[in-house]
Amino acid sequence: MANSTLSSLPIKPIPGSYGIPIISSIYDRLHYFYFQGHMDYFKTLMTKNNSTVVRTNMAPGAFIARNPRVVAVLDAKSFRVLFDPSKVEKKNTFIGLYIPSLTLYSGIRPLAYLDTTEQLHASLKSFAFHMLASRKSEFIPSFHKAYSSLFDTVEAKLASGPVEFNALNQSTAFDFTCNAFLGAVPSDVIGPSASNKAATWLLLQLHPVASQLSKFLPWPIEDLLLHCFQLPPFLARRDYEALEDFFSKSGKSLLNEATEKFGLSRHVALHNLIFMTQLSK
Template sequence: MPAVTTSVPPTRPIPGSYGFPVLGPLKDRLDYFWFQGPEKFFRNRMSTYKSTVFRVNMPPTFPFFTGVDPHVVAVLDCTSFATLFDSAIVDKRDVLVGDYMPSLSFTGGTRVVVYQDTSEEAHGRIKSFCLDLLRRSARVWVDEFLGSLGIMLSTIEGDLSKGATSSNFLVPLQKCVFTFLTKSIVGADPSTDEAIKETGFALLDSWLALQLLPVTNIGFLQPLEEIFLHSFPYPFLLVSGPYKKLYNFVEKQGKEVLERATSEYGMTKDEAINNILFVLGFNAFGGFSLFFPSLITTIGRENNGLRENIRDEVRRVLKGTNGELGFEAVKQMELVKSTVYEILRLHPPVPLQYGRARNDFVLTSHDATFQVSKGELLCGYQPLAMRDPTVFKDPESFVPTRFMGDQGREQLNYVYWSNGPQTSSPSPENKQCAAKDYVVWTACLFLAELFRKYDDFECDESSTAITKLEKATS
């Protein structure tokens, strides 16, 4: 690993500018969504200012909507980015997607835990409830995931066996994720509810999309994307029907979970359902729906022997467990784990992190310090922070073995995909993803089951499609 300096760097003013009112934010918005794209947007400014810390405007910039301040201080190296996880320095109140916050109507009028700061009393109670949900779900998590994954793989295998040149896995994947999450976390079976069983995943998709469209780069035909997707917040009314179906589903089938929320954690039933739906939809379903496609396509497009090496490791470990596959088995799969960490480093499910300065403080990067004022909003772009050349050797390359061995495991301190370092643990006192470890082990389970059942698979170079799936011969 490249050396990380421990000396105190010099102090300098934060470079960059917000430009003229209206025009400055509009220019940055067009660069971000249209002319450059998110990564080039940050890289160009990092090069111009010769700094990983600078001032810039971040979407949304609604021309007819007041109250959203686009001004941020970008933090793009591992040292400055880590500030976003220090609750003594930053406040996470209502900054999940920047200064913009979707209407509370999207969450039934409840300000859910993800929008709360650690200093708020309700945060600790609700985060404890979320951790309890996951702890109890561990009893069925593996079986439910493998069962749903089996249906997904059978669907893809069926498509290819009928002569199709490829099988798009996105819809089967989302059905798999939705089914196993609702069964594991809520104890609710989608197959027993006519309003949910076939389209539950699509209901969540539409609910998530309307909240995030103003801050999401779609790659749609410009300038239509700018005019219709990024110029105003969408009203909840458009997805009130789908949300009501999901609400009723949890209310009807999640009685045991809701009873625990009200009796042990002091939540109202309405507050519990809205928080469960947000955790289920945004954190879990949304996160897996973004990460698993990166996992599948990255490995499925590799031609350097990675798949063969993973297959051999999986089968060697399972031979030692008499074929029993679970979290304990995948913890023994060093290459599988390292590959998952590397894909999380390169393709974090949530690319942007925000935090607001609680007080004036000195922000430190690798090569300078900067004075930040109370109330300023910090914005970290993870795909660049986790490609920091000061920390990671050959940071732009996909290196599946990067996190193997003692030195590799040390670098996990700089893998921040979960709203905190991979080496720390979620708790009621922090904002780290409650399911951090579950995501890693579930991704490992995915690969282990895939290479237990199949000798090889390949993916299309330009889409979310599997083009080859070879059944195991031994």
């Protein structure tokens, strides 16, 4: 009954505007990141257009995204359409309207950037679920070990003054996820800088959709540095090589299963393993 009622309703044009090419996408980006912020930007769109489904430009826009034009779905009912692969293509849209340089992934496209119709999608997805299932008993012990150590460290440091919790937590989260998936702690193998290496690699992927990273950096300079072009991948080359070596050795059994059970090449499996572990951090 409800479906027949919905099908009889008139189809309305989607409100909103993309404005002037390039100029409007930059204008919208500045409002999204700096002048209004994410929430107020979308609230303004909904109020202005009297709709929770609107046309707009999405960050980072020019000059990183080839096409910044999107239809934003801003309510729970409309959001469901994003899970329908017949209506929404998922290719290269994991972060948004751009894909980072594939050099950051040793030339492969990770699972998150593949459309459901692409050849490797099913095999990589099966491998990912297998990895989660096979290591499920390790998550709670790894979490307990990592965060018990973290809070012991915090308490000890508090005795002598303030503690930079975020930095400690970043390292702990990296140790936890790697230990849960691989049974190895990167800070023990790579050294104390392990999480910083991963953070540098992640920054080069995510900087076009990041903002206000430092209160000391004026927004015009930050926008120019982060949102107008992609930072060169070579900045993370040595860091990624260290991660690659760690995952290749520590994840040997998982990589063997990827090739034997799921028909994946070791190269594809390795770089997806790195990506998936960082994604879950």
